[in-house]
Amino acid sequence: MIGQGNTTTMDSTPLADAVANRIDDGRMTFDAPIRDALLRLGYLSEDQTTRVVAHQAERGLDFDQAALELGFITSEELDRARELLISSLALQDTQRRDVSEELIVVNDPGCLRSESIRLLRTQIIAQHIRAGRRGLAFVSPIDGAGCSYLAANLAASLSQVGTKTLIVDANMRSPRLDQIFGLDANAPGLSSFLSLQVARPERVVHANVLPNLSVITAGPPVARPQELLSGSRFRDGTNTLLREYDLVIFDTPATNANADALTVGAAAGYALVVARRNFSFFNDVSTLVSQLASARCPVIGSVLNEF
Structure with missing residues (x-):
């Protein structure tokens, strides 16, 4: 779990701090592949994706867990997206061999x-x-x-x-x-x-x-x-x-x-x-x-x- 950031600046919000912390520790980069897979499969809309990002920042969750918690995707859809990710990795590997x-x-x-x-x-x-x-x-x-x-x-x-x-x-x-x-x-x-x-x-x-x-x-x-x-x-x-x-x-x-x-x-x-x-x-x-x-x-x- 990622803790909420603390700041004394006038224009900051807890949500902005949380998002910044996730970017700083690399979790946004880690979340990107599963987010893109869910979008490719049509399981999430762009609007839902924005709401998931806000929710994951507030709750300190990974992207997929935040999407599940909001009810935007099912466990079966998440499994299919993960499978697509693994297939993509496998294809990248096979392209290096005949x-x-x-x-x-x-x-x-x-x-x-x-x-x-x-x-x-x-x-x-x-x-x-x-x-x-x-x-x-x-x-x-x-x-x-x-x-x-x-x-x-x-x-x-x-x-x-x-x-x-x-x-x-x-x-x-x-x-x-x-x-x-x-x-x-x-x-x-x-x-x-x-x-x-x-x-x-x-x-x-x-x-x-x-x-x-x-x-x-x-x-x-x-x-x-x-x-x-x-x-x-x-x-x-x-x-x-x-x-x-x-x-x-x-x-x-x-x-x-x-x-x-x-x-x-x-x-x-x-x-x-x-x-x-x-x-x-x-x-x-x-x-x-x-x-x-x-x-x-x-x-x-x-x-x-x-x-």
Whole structure:
């Protein structure tokens, strides 16, 4: 709380003093981003903004809290404005790297596809994260269903609402997350840890690739990925990571050619099945669900990807 300023000049007022104090200690500068976000989204008018500034000065509040206290915005609108701020910061960061346009929740947060990702995010938070589940493997019976696309965008979307998220590229056969997030494909990654080139899984984490989002890439190519994933080192490393994040998402290769995804799903604890409209066959999806059950990996749901 900022105390009201005291002055002996004839033309000063407590309100003016309070505003001056907030400018002096930098809080007006701090308030500017959230104020601008609320204006951009149409949640505040210019007249309301002026009244909020006066109220925050009188009460010694931050701008967002003053707007809430006056009833000009709701908590949901404030959350959306904060999300917009984080997206803007993320976009500034991605512009410094060659991030794929596929990361739509950052590059085009207002589009229909981004809204669909946010709906999935809401369901994952409510039904998975709040239930204490920390791991989730994205699996599909065939290539081209959109596992990498959905996993990457969900991870980025979760990070935008403050969920501490890690995404792991467990597709060491045809990795894509390095391209999506603009990272070095040859940098140490999952394969480096599993092949004993790196001692601990934390050493291959690209921390804060976006705010609240870290990434483990697949790493340099290896000859026998299934053998590496089947070893205790992968399970132990996964358990270590699950303790450090709110959610760890695993991208996996299609199950029609190998059993990698089943192994990853069993270690993650849970799986989300991804299919593409007019592309994936029901029998393939049904077989995958049965295979996951045999691998003792519960399926929390499925996504029919239309993009």
